[in-house]
Amino acid sequence: MQGRWKDSIHLIRPAAVFLAGLLLFLVVRAYIVPPTFGQYGHYRGAVLDEVRARPVKYAGQETCAGCHVEETEVKGKGKHATVACEACHGPAARHADDPGSMRPMKPEGTALCAGCHEMDTAKPKWFRQVNTKEHMPGMKCTECHAAHSPALH
Amino acid sequence: MDATRRQILKGAGLLLILGARANPDAAPEAAGAAAEGAYNPHEHLWGMTIDIEKCIGCGNCVRACAQENDVPEEYFRTWIERYEIEGGDLEHPKVSSPDGGKHGFPPSSETTTKQFFVPKLCNHCQESPCVQVCPVGATFDSPDGVVLVDESYCLGCRYCVQACPYGCRYIHPKKMTVDKCTLCYHRITKGLTTACCEACPTQARVLADLKNPADPVHVFLRENKVQVLKPHMATRSKVYYRALDGAVR
Amino acid sequence: MMTPVPGVEGFMYPNEVELQWSLLIVLYPYITGLVAGAFILASLERVFRVKAVKPTYRLALLTALAFLLVAPLPLQLHLGHPERSFEMYLTPHRSSAMAMFGFVYLWYLLVVLLAEIWLDYRADIVRMAAVETGWRRWLYRALTLGSMNISEEARAVDDRVGYWITIIGIPSAFLLHGYVGFIFGSVKANAWWSTPLMPIVFLFSAMVSGIAAVMLLYMAAMYMQGKKVDMLCLDTIAKYLFFVFLIDFSLEMLDLVHRIYEADESFRSLDFMVHSRLWTSQVVIQIVLGTCVPLALLAAVLVWRFSETARKRMYVAAGLLTLVGIFAMRWNVVIGGQLFSKSYLGYTSYKLDFATREGLLPAIVLMLLPFAILWALVKLLPPWKPEEGDRDGVCPAAP
Numbered sequence: 089m090q091g092r093w094k095d096s097i098h099l100i101r102p103a104a105v106f107l108a109g110l111l112l113f114l115v116v117r118a119y120i121v122p123p124t125f126g127q128y129g130h131y132r133g134a135v136l137d138e139v140r141a142r143p144v145k146y147a148g149q150e151t152c153a154g155c156h157v158e159e160t161e162v163k164g165k166g167k168h169a170t171v172a173c174e175a176c177h178g179p180a181a182r183h184a185d186d187p188g189s190m191r192p193m194k195p196e197g198t199a200l201c202a203g204c205h206e207m208d209t210a211k212p213k214w215f216r217q218v219n220t221k222e223h224m225p226g227m228k229c230t231e232c233h234a235a236h237s238p239a240l241h
Numbered sequence: 242m243d244a245t246r247r248q249i250l251k252g253a254g255l256l257l258i259l260g261a262r263a264n265p266d267a268a269p270e271a272a273g274a275a276a277e278g279a280y281n282p283h284e285h286l287w288g289m290t291i292d293i294e295k296c297i298g299c300g301n302c303v304r305a306c307a308q309e310n311d312v313p314e315e316y317f318r319t320w321i322e323r324y325e326i327e328g329g330d331l332e333h334p335k336v337s338s339p340d341g342g343k344h345g346f347p348p349s350s351e352t353t354t355k356q357f358f359v360p361k362l363c364n365h366c367q368e369s370p371c372v373q374v375c376p377v378g379a380t381f382d383s384p385d386g387v388v389l390v391d392e393s394y395c396l397g398c399r400y401c402v403q404a405c406p407y408g409c410r411y412i413h414p415k416k417m418t419v420d421k422c423t424l425c426y427h428r429i430t431k432g433l434t435t436a437c438c439e440a441c442p443t444q445a446r447v448l449a450d451l452k453n454p455a456d457p458v459h460v461f462l463r464e465n466k467v468q469v470l471k472p473h474m475a476t477r478s479k480v481y482y483r484a485l486d487g488a489v490r
Numbered sequence: 491m492m493t494p495v496p497g498v499e500g501f502m503y504p505n506e507v508e509l510q511w512s513l514l515i516v517l518y519p520y521i522t523g524l525v526a527g528a529f530i531l532a533s534l535e536r537v538f539r540v541k542a543v544k545p546t547y548r549l550a551l552l553t554a555l556a557f558l559l560v561a562p563l564p565l566q567l568h569l570g571h572p573e574r575s576f577e578m579y580l581t582p583h584r585s586s587a588m589a590m591f592g593f594v595y596l597w598y599l600l601v602v603l604l605a606e607i608w609l610d611y612r613a614d615i616v617r618m619a620a621v622e623t624g625w626r627r628w629l630y631r632a633l634t635l636g637s638m639n640i641s642e643e644a645r646a647v648d649d650r651v652g653y654w655i656t657i658i659g660i661p662s663a664f665l666l667h668g669y670v671g672f673i674f675g676s677v678k679a680n681a682w683w684s685t686p687l688m689p690i691v692f693l694f695s696a697m698v699s700g701i702a703a704v705m706l707l708y709m710a711a712m713y714m715q716g717k718k719v720d721m722l723c724l725d726t727i728a729k730y731l732f733f734v735f736l737i738d739f740s741l742e743m744l745d746l747v748h749r750i751y752e753a754d755e756s757f758r759s760l761d762f763m764v765h766s767r768l769w770t771s772q773v774v775i776q777i778v779l780g781t782c783v784p785l786a787l788l789a790a791v792l793v794w795r796f797s798e799t800a801r802k803r804m805y806v807a808a809g810l811l812t813l814v815g816i817f818a819m820r821w822n823v824v825i826g827g828q829l830f831s832k833s834y835l836g837y838t839s840y841k842l843d844f845a846t847r848e849g850l851l852p853a854i855v856l857m858l859l860p861f862a863i864l865w866a867l868v869k870l871l872p873p874w875k876p877e878e879g880d881r882d883g884v885c886p887a888a889p
């Protein structure tokens with residue numbers, strides 16, 4: 089019994105090295121796992137707020153309506169009621185925060201209109217489309233249709 | 242400080258339970274604490290509805306998404322596909338998505354085939370294969386049902402890209418971490434809609450809060466036949482398509 | 491209307507055009523496969539008492555170690571953020587097949603391989619610590635971990651413990667590689683990968699490649715040292731190689747037949763891929779050159795009588811072709827699984843760069859590295875007694 093113990097004792101050494109490594113790992117781990125990890129699930133809880141903090145670029149139609157009462161009203165009565173301001177004018181959150189700092193794009197009518205209204209048999213039938221080459225060629229769309237309320241002037 | 246706050250909250254709770262009138266000192270503090278974190282992720286469950294019959298393939302959503310989220314060129318958080326099907330040949334649709342449909346599609350004059358557009362984005366699955374395979378917890382399903390990425394934690398191992406059946410993920414060429422649709426988490430948690438829905442001229446795509454009983458999504462789901470993409474993948478997708486053709490994959 | 495993207499045919503989802511996993515990820519299962527295979531060959535001697543393969547026992551262990559040390563490097567190099575890889579240990583995601591790799595790897599490295607090698611070499615280490623000089627003396631001294639007890643009884647204890655470690659080691663080797671197969675086989679989104687046969691196919695192909703590699707290394711080592719190859723040992727290894735290979739091949743064919751017969755929604759697309767983009771690497775290299783030819787060679791040795799030289803030549807040819815074939819198999823799984831669209835409507839192509847982070851050059855370096863490590867290990871811990879090469883002189887530790 090005594091002898092067997094003496095002849096096995098060397099096995100303790102690699103085991104000790106292994107355990108020391110394991111212990112070190114557990115200590116380091118406890119120290120560097122991000123504090124909010126596991127707050128909601130298996131991820132860093134703080135990331136939710138980080139993603140929320142990203143800047144908004146499209147202000148949303150309701151924001152525009154706050155200042156541009158007339159355009160909103162005109163558009164609201166016309167066929168473009170469902171088309172949001174920024175669908176045509178591009179992202180304008182900076183403009184909405186401080187109108188002087190940035191002017192939203194004032195799109196050139198014809199290309200803009202064709203982007204939605206160009207005749208294409210893949211588009212749903214209910215959607216009004218024109219073949220821009222045949223529909224009043226050589227004229228700007230806005231000469232006859234108002235962009236905000238596209239029924240004829 | 243924390244202890245006193247907790248005591249006050251506890252006190253307020255006790256008073257409520259007892260049905261007594263609110264303590265004039267404790268109650269405002271408790272209410273204030275609730276108002277501070279106005280957005281409570283546990284009260285929402287986000288998804289989207291897409292009506293194929295309303296989509297005109299204009300590409301507004303793709304452009305808006307790219308601008309709102311600084312999506313790198315040639316990668317897409319949302320994109321549009323155009324399908325063209327001849328007769329009953331659901332197995333061989335002709336599909337195209339030039340530059341993700343970002344600048345619309347070359348107009349077609351074909352009248353003998355069935356054609357339609359299919360906008361796509363992350364399906365914010367409730368059993369997300371991508372979340373399942375992430376080795377470190379860098380991508381996850383948020384309490385409000387949005388699949389997000391922790392850019393500061395992602396290894397860039399790309400396992401999630403392989404696991405997504407829908408092709409919604411890519412590696413951001415500069416950040417070298419995975420990138421994907423966030424359902425505009427920074428917008429929807431502030432009461433705005435997503436950039437793609439904001440820019441959609443026909444309301445083909447509409448943001449949905451499935452936990453909000455007043456959300457029109459409930460009527461939509463009740464009154465329409467809807468489908469999700471690749472239902473056999475059993476990912477419990479929360480992007481519901483109306484009038485989705487069987488050929489779409 | 492076709493999208494005019496170079497290398498793309500038909501329709502791919504726009505984010506799919508770029509391949510995610512490159513040549514480096516081909517190396518990863520290839521290298522871990524060699525590890526698992528080499529270890530299982532070593533355990534043949536230890537646990538199943540196949541005495542004939544004893545001359546390769548220690549060489550197989552060292553080969554496994556050399557390749558295991560390199561195994562995580564291709565993964566590491568491929569990560570977008572290699573500096574974050576320690577997160578796998580900090581916050582492993584329990585549902586992720588990949589997260590466990592770090593733990594399985596460490597377990598295998600520390601508990602199985604290093605422990606077994608240490609126990610087996612302890613007597614030699616202690617002896618060398620006494621006779622060597624200079625830095626080598628210090629190195630061996632450190633390796634003794636401070637215990638000089640190599641009495642008969644102590645060695646008997648070592649042998650018993652080593653035996654049990656090998657017994658734990660066999661399922662661990664199965665785990666290591668079967669698990670690599672699971673990483674691919676569990677991706678339900680990918681029809682090329684998603685099959686329950688994947689882990690078992692990976693496992694058997696791992697054994698095939700590991701056995702072939704050790705067989706070749708043994709011949710090379712004997713040749714370089716000008717020693718005589720133990721033909722009984724070689725013939726036995728070749729026999730095992732043949733039977734394991736046969737199982738591997740049957741499993742792969744079972745998968746193939748099953749796919750062809752079921753012909754589910756993915757079949758047309760995958761079938762087309764195999765007949766076009768994967769034709770050379772799958773059919774020509776993997777199946778014909780890398781499987782049928784070596785199988786035929788090995789079978790021939792079993793059926794007919796050949797001279798010793800002829801057998802050696804056939805084994806070299808079969809071993810090399812096997813290694814190429816298994817590499818092609820890894821390639822076809824990893825790269826092939828990314829060439830087709832998950833819409834089953836199109837195909838992309840893989841452009842292999844040369845001197846980029848995931849290019850051919852680092853791959854070649856990574857493939858040579860284990861041999862350099864093995865060379866150093868063999869110098870440091872000689873698998874054979876210097877004077878004799880035959881198996882009676884081998885393994886001072888042998889009972």
